[in-house]
Amino acid sequence: MPIQFQFEPIFAESDRIVDGVLLTLGLSFGAIVLGLVLAILLVAAKSLLGRWVGLLVDAYVELMRNTPFLVQLFMLFFGLPLLGIRLPGTEAALLAMTLNLSAYATEIIRAGVDSIHRSQLEAGLSLAMTRRQVFQHVVLMPALARVWPALSSQFVLMLLASSICSFIAVPELSGTAAIIEQNTFRSFETYIVVTLIYLVLALTLKVALDRLGRAIFPRISSVDRLDAKAEAA
Amino acid sequence: MPAVLIEDVHKSYGKLEVLKGVSLSVETGQVVALIGRSGSGKSTMLRCINGLEAFQSGRIEVAGHVVDQDPKRLRALRKDVGIVFQSYNLFPHLTVGQNIMLSPRITKNVPQAEALALAKDVLAQVGLSDKFDSYPDNLSGGQQQRVAIARSLAMQPKVMLFDEVTSALDPELTGEVLLVMEKLAKGGMTMILVTHEMNFARNVANTTVFMHQGKIWEQGPSRELFAAPQTPELQGFVKAGAQG
Known part of the structure; x- marks a missing residue:
């Protein structure tokens, strides 16, 4: 028997789909911005505040990178109320995504910071800067420029992983899909549509991040060329 | 009081002693060239003066500051x-x-x-007024080094240290950097430079210091030192330089 596709019932729920897409984008955008800021602060703390703070940051990063995102989400959604902190699903989802992303971003940015040649730090220190000033004005932007492609793919992964938030009934795109599936009984069609939407969202985000990177870091390539010259010297 | 006073400085990396009791005094407005083979300790000595390298014993005083590793005093x-x-x-x-x-x-x-005014002024001093909005990777090596000199000058320093500043440059770009340094010297800047440019040391530096095996082996007024080196090590070094 040939498969009979019926997309009309899905499209009848397009308002719901749009809401789901907007929530997926909102959560992802929020987690990217907050996670990036948190990661930069964690790397700065690790670089500037001594051994014990560094070990704490390492512990946080390893905890988040070596446990499943779903479990982290459940810990926040079901665990925090036991401590008297009750977060609505969407807020819990944003928090979980931010924390998870910040750990991966910390590791990526730290690699970028480590890649900055020692001579750049010496130049900053010799100009009477404090270590914090060297980090902020000399190291940070070239480090971010170098790892921007890696950060970008981590951001795209987070967008896709946001689908896991449907487990705590957050009506983002995947959560919406589950509802539509129940309403229409058209599982295959529902997930064909959802798959295509995720594909478009992820590719669009990737292109947008590439453009953003070129706008913020116009000298991405020059950083490496200068270093290559310095090494050759 | 001298602008730079170095007294019996010792420095080791683990068991390897790279500075074995160096003493040197540089008066304000003087230009001192440090010469010597690779590994003789001259760059390490220079980097001790602004605290980029810590040393184990001895004392350095520069522009009225005592060098130690306290971050505030170093700044x-x-x-x-x-x-x-x-x-x-x-x-x-x-x-x-x-x-x-x-x-x-x-x-x-x-x-x-x-x-802004300061930056324009120091850029003019190194002859690069038109490069204000350029990025470093659009400049030649010689131009980049002149910008680096201008960047240091903008701090209005009393003493300037130069660590083999022409060694990474093609020969045809070396001249423009040396010219800027010569101008600085004539303007009365106190300068200590580690260099392989023997002609520059001979003609511009008041004093040349030959370092060998972590010690000051021989020093004196540049022209005399190059014309009549006393120790066999400096004689060999000058001769090798003349041939190379």
């Missing part, structure tokens, strides 16, 4: 003591103007307008 010292490196070390994400203005702005709170 005060570095406002008065500039250094220029072999590999220029410009900040690649900043324009020439931003490279020069950054430290005066954030370490001395120089107002923007004043920092």
Whole structure:
């Protein structure tokens, strides 16, 4: 028997789909911005505040990178109320995504910071800067420029992983899909549509991040060329 | 009081002693060239003067600051003591103007307008007024090194250190950097330079210091030192330089 596709019932729920897409984008955008800021602060703390703070940051990063995102989400959604902190699903989802992303971003940015040649730090220190000033004005932007492609793919992964938030009934795109599936009984069609939407969202985000990177870091390539010259010297 | 006073400085990396009791005095306005083979300790000596390298014993005083590893005192010292490196070390994400203005702005709170005037002034001194908005990677090596000198000058230092600043440059670019340094010397800047440019040492430096095996082996007025080296080591070094 040939498969009979019926997309009309899905499209009848397009308002719901749009809401789901907007929530997926909102959560992802929020987690990217907050996670990036948190990661930069964690790397700065690790670089500037001594051994014990560094070990704490390492512990946080390893905890988040070596446990499943779903479990982290459940810990926040079901665990925090036991401590008297009750977060609505969407807020819990944003928090979980931010924390998870910040750990991966910390590791990526730290690699970028480590890649900055020692001579750049010496130049900053010799100009009477404090270590914090060297980090902020000399190291940070070239480090971010170098790892921007890696950060970008981590951001795209987070967008896709946001689908896991449907487990705590957050009506983002995947959560919406589950509802539509129940309403229409058209599982295959529902997930064909959802798959295509995720594909478009992820590719669009990737292109947008590439453009953003070129706008913020116009000298991405020059950083490496200068270093290559310095090494050759 | 001398601008730089170095007394019996010892420095080791683990068991390897690289400075074995170095003493040197540099008067204000003097230009001193440090020469010697690779591994003789001359660059290490220079980097001890602004605290980039710590040393185990001895004493260094420069521009009225005692060198130790206390961060606050080091920053005060570095406002008065500039250094220029072999590999220029410009900040690649900043324009020439931003490279020069950054430290005066954030370490001395120089107002923007004043920092701008200062940057234009030092860029003119190194002959690169038209490069204010260029990025370092659009400049030649010689131009980058002149910007690095300008960046140091913008801190209005009392003493300038130069660590093999022409060694990474093609021969045809070396001249423009040496010219800038000669101008600085004539303007009365106190300078200590580690260099392989023997002609520059002979003609511009008041004193040349030959370092060998972590010690000052021989020193004297540059012309005399090159004309009549006393120790066999310096005789060999000068001869090798003349041939190479």
